[in-house]
Ligand SMILES: C[C@](O)(CO)[C@H](O)COP(=O)(O)OP(=O)(O)OC[C@H]1O[C@@H](n2ccc(N)nc2=O)[C@H](O)[C@@H]1O
């Protein structure tokens with residue numbers, strides 16, 4: 001009997017709990033401080049050993065040439081160090097893009113992790129993070145995929161005490177595609193007076209006053225719809241609401257699941273327990 005080598009996994013999204021852009025770096029990127037928290041809104045990625053390297057997609061259309069998809073980039077990066085057999089990869093895209101949810105970064109990190117398992121490359125999480133950093137600033141987080149405070153480019157991690165067990169999170173994507181580079185271009189970095197972990201230790205109900213995403217101030221004037229969604233989540237009883245990453249998704253954290261949340265039909269919504 002021929003053994004088929006294959007693996008199906010579900011790259012998930014993240015949200016940012018607070019996001020301070022602290023300074024511009026000499027390499028053109030920005031240092032930041034933010035808590036990254038995994039979310040259950042997922043793509044699906046199947047990798048099967050095959051006669052030649054192929055890549056197909058279904059679900060939401062991904063802008064750009066499929067040859068530049070992060071799944072293929074991740075495969076090609078690992079191939080430089082290992083004699084990887086050819087594979088067929090199929091990505092079913094569910095997580096919206098230009099949404100601040102890190103979906104593409106998660107696909108890249110999961111490709112590395114799945115190839116590591118399938119072909120028994122024995123790469124440690126540290127080594128996988130080194131590969132992931134070469135694919136994008138958000139990618140390394142998805143290797144361990146657990147809540148952390150991220151600093152520098154968003155790819156160096158410190159432990160956090162945050163635990164949102166029992167909360168329901170509502171994610172609202174209004175269909176506004178904001179490119180990350182455009183969003184960073186609108187930011188004036190500022191050094192914070194204290195670290196974000198001090199705010200995260202406080203009750204979620206207090207975060208409204210203290211935990212900010214700097215991209216909101218930069219983007220809300222151009223996209224007033226986003227401030228409207230945030231207000232709607234607070235009106236529905238959210239303990240905390242914010243934009244995630246560089247937008248445009250807005251999330252609300254609810255202790256009690258909200259009823260009667262109505263948004264326009266073209267919005268994409270996800271609701272889940274953390
Ligand atoms: C906004 C966040 O999602 C917060 O988690 C991330 O910082 C974005 O990370 P990402 O999408 O993985 O970004 P990358 O693909 O590495 O970079 C895209 C572009 O965003 C800008 N960029 C990104 C990350 C960073 N720390 N500083 C930056 O200035 C750069 O112009 C870069 O060319």
Ligand SMILES: Nc1ncnc2c1ncn2[C@@H]1O[C@H](COP(=O)(O)OP(=O)(O)OP(=O)(O)O)[C@@H](O)[C@H]1O
Nearest residue numbers: 064069070097098099100101102103104105107245
């Ligand atoms: N597998 C992929 N899934 C999504 N986008 C991809 C993928 N591969 C390459 N891309 C490109 O990356 C761009 C950004 O996608 P992504 O889902 O990471 O956005 P985002 O949620 O705004 O990310 P972030 O939170 O990191 O700012 C897309 O517009 C697309 O051109």
